[in-house]
Amino acid sequence: MTIRILPPAIANQIAAGEVVERPASVIKELLENAVDAGASFIDILIERGGSRLIEVRDNGVGIDKSDLLLAARPHATSKISRLEDLSQIDSLGFRGEALASIGSVSRMSIVSRTKESNTAWKTNVDFAGHASDVVPAAQEVGTTVSVRDLFFAHPARKKFLRSENTEFAHIETVVKRLALSIPHTRIRLKHNGKVVLDLLPSQSFAEQQRRVAKVLGGNFLDSAKYFSTEGDGMRLAGWISVREEGWPNTQRQHFYLNGRWIRDRAVLHGIRQALSNMVVADSQPAYLLYLELPATEFDINVHPTKQEVRFSEPRLIHDFIYSSVVSGVTHGVQPEIAQIRLQQDEPRESSHLRPSSAFKSAYPHSKLGSSQVSQYQVRQQLRAYEVMANSDQKQEKSVTQVKLGDPIAQLFDHYLISHYQSNWYLIHIARARLALAIESFNRGQSESQPLLIPETIQISHQHHQAMVGWVEHLQAYGFSIGALSESQWVIRRIPIVMRYFDGAAMKTFIARLAEEEQTASREKLISVLREDQVALCQLTTEEKLQLLANCQQYASRLTKEGWPDFIVPIAEDWLATQFVAS
Template identity: 35%
Template structure:
């Protein structure tokens, strides 16, 4: 077959295969166009999951009559005009592919009125590469795009669509994700002429959190900490789910780069690393986060559907994200609620302990460490002197208004079966798993002490030789300083051979070769590695577990109060070393419901 140019219609349908996967893809592209046009209110009406009909109306700047046909032409856009513009893309859509691609696989009607024109015009297509001339139409300032019979002329693609309910679920999730990226814009969504999602414009912090609650759920919004951090030309802000609000799947993770929702392995890795020390095995964090940086430092043209981005300084971004999130999680403290309590206990049901400290709250702290070490008996004996208890240990927390405030975790009143501490604070009843809490305290003290000494090296009597690829050997040379910081002494002894002369002292019995290879793999993928620190932390966690107060150990009231005070001053004290909660709070209202008081 001779080489020949493809027909325009076929070119558009090939492009549609990249950007139009299902009705949700159409909605994403059209919503992004509306936002780029400066819309402040967007209405979406869909039928049969979006397969039969999608109509999106906005109050944006509109399209002049003589540009309507161009808007449906391939590679025609108002958003970039030069390579410099492409390297600093600030708009959501810019390829000029969406409208012509959608028009090639549907019956499309585009109606618009430019803000200053005072009149509207409409243009229609029927799945071909030709469109009727624009006709006058009554329309307020803004644009309406109506897409009917998606994939009517590509039956093979239509067969891949799922049920109406499934397709609408994907479509609604796209609307939710985009609504979280533009709080100042109002969104309305209806399905089969039935009202659905209604999100008014949210211009202040409370209204924005209310939108987060409407999209992510009240439970998430009541168990978040707000984050604001800037540095190195980067800004990270948003809401971070508390470790106690983890998920069995990564289904509540929203991340935006310069207002664009993205899925990125580098970002996911940095977030997982930040949560690693506080999440239970197999659980996933929940978050709504926004990263802002110079558009020139991020390539948004890496994927036809613009789901992925590439950072020009990926190591800087990864380090910034990890350190910002890690610091916030480390400084969580019992005591101050991060959002108004929205959780309610059903009548007659005992609240789940799995909610952990979320029923209370957290406050930021300076990360001071105090209290329990490995010698449990010695420290416990001295607790009474180190942490004076209130005057009347049997009746704590009863100060009259104006007297000293009750500490966040209150004062101990009893111990239950040698396992739990019962304490009374200003809100009600606090229950503490004393072994889990002491384990975290001990672990954090060990980490602090070890970091103070640094990663000491232990020379090997006989250097270990490793056969590696030439690429791995090159990496070891390039990152020699990093390996030294990790406690390794590493030399290249041949084109494809390394020689390990020293290892971190605490990991002297570890599988040296596997650890070095894992570090090299991390350096290739992310520009840095935490393998050594993670391995050291795992060993310290084991030591902390064995060195913590055991179950069935009877504590005195002063000892219990000392443990509560140490929890209030310890990093990540809401979870033990394995990610399980260390304490729960039952408010007086929740207790009243359990006993049907006030009925």
């Protein structure tokens, strides 16, 4: 059997099998190119469900005459040029496969004009991805890609297409999905000469809501809350709808990463976990969420459809989404605040995937865990946490309100400085976490959360029986621990109050319990917890906010007895004594 290199026409058609599945696949690729070109208006013409004609016209930057000959060649792209670029992709397309793949299974033509050119230029593309001679054409600045007779030379592929209405329904889904990620761009969709969808650009929050309602239906917004959370180089904003009767399917579940629609297991798990107690059986929540983070913190080049992603810190992303959704669905954000957030996200000059100006100014060289968020945004999120913390206080009589204010700085890893009006406070982080955990155990609270990645722990054979005794006792406090073997155990759930404890310290704590010869008890649990040192690290903004809210709730119950031992008020008079003139 002789090994041979396939002719370009056959190679392109094989590649097209991954990219071009149906007319909707063509629409997706062409729309992404239009968005990357900075278009503010995208006009889409469809005939017979896309089998006869798919035409996408935009008013973007256009393609230069000299580049038009390369546009449909395999792996020809203007979006990346070096290997390093794959680790910081900020465009929807980047592989240079789409036009070559589409051209290999259809009759395709490209007409384009740049603002520097006095005329437009046109080329036709053959099966091998070669462009014909470029000839003058008539068109305004922008690009028009026409795809005719899709799969005309491939009867086997064409017979798998569904009815005209079904194929167009898939096209409409793709168009609406993209429209939700580019609110500043007008999109018009026509089928067989009839305008099916015409979405005007949104310049205000009210206009954006009208656009969302037109795409997802007015009943979505009737029960939806808008929220916005920012921290640790990340921002999550959008709408969540959890109505009493739930939603019948997942058609109104949309999650965008830097403007790209994705489906990721860690993301979906974080959302489902946050909404698990709010959705009735056999129903679904509805949401439209936008996550922004630096392009260096995820890899989108893992699947042909570019709808799957690999995060560098999946656990951190999961926890951020979980806490943001819990806070957002409970409290939301006032419309005027949402308007401020929308104004910060002005249309991008070239690629809408580049972080907003506000995002770039806050995180010029962002890495997860080293954030600098605005004090305004911090205060907004803290108020949400204060509402949660104060909800339990309403049930307790004779409680004095304590306000610890905004987190200002973290010192030497050990201390957190906060400020409220004219008051300043110094908080010992490890002591605060310990006190909050102990109080939770004393009050019999058992609220827990699953670990995204379960932790395994080694327990010696001699302590196996003791561990068996502790497992049932720990379940009452929110732990879920199971045996994998005589010496290996797995931690699957932990109390929410311990969610920010270091993983290694958590395993050491469980191992210490197993070594205790005494019968499992709450007193012994708390005793071991007191003895173990909580690992110290730089807190994220989200952790600072939640720690302050929990400390406020705790301190409010103890003010008659004095401040707890992990909070020290900083008085101006005391500071003055440290600078007495010699």
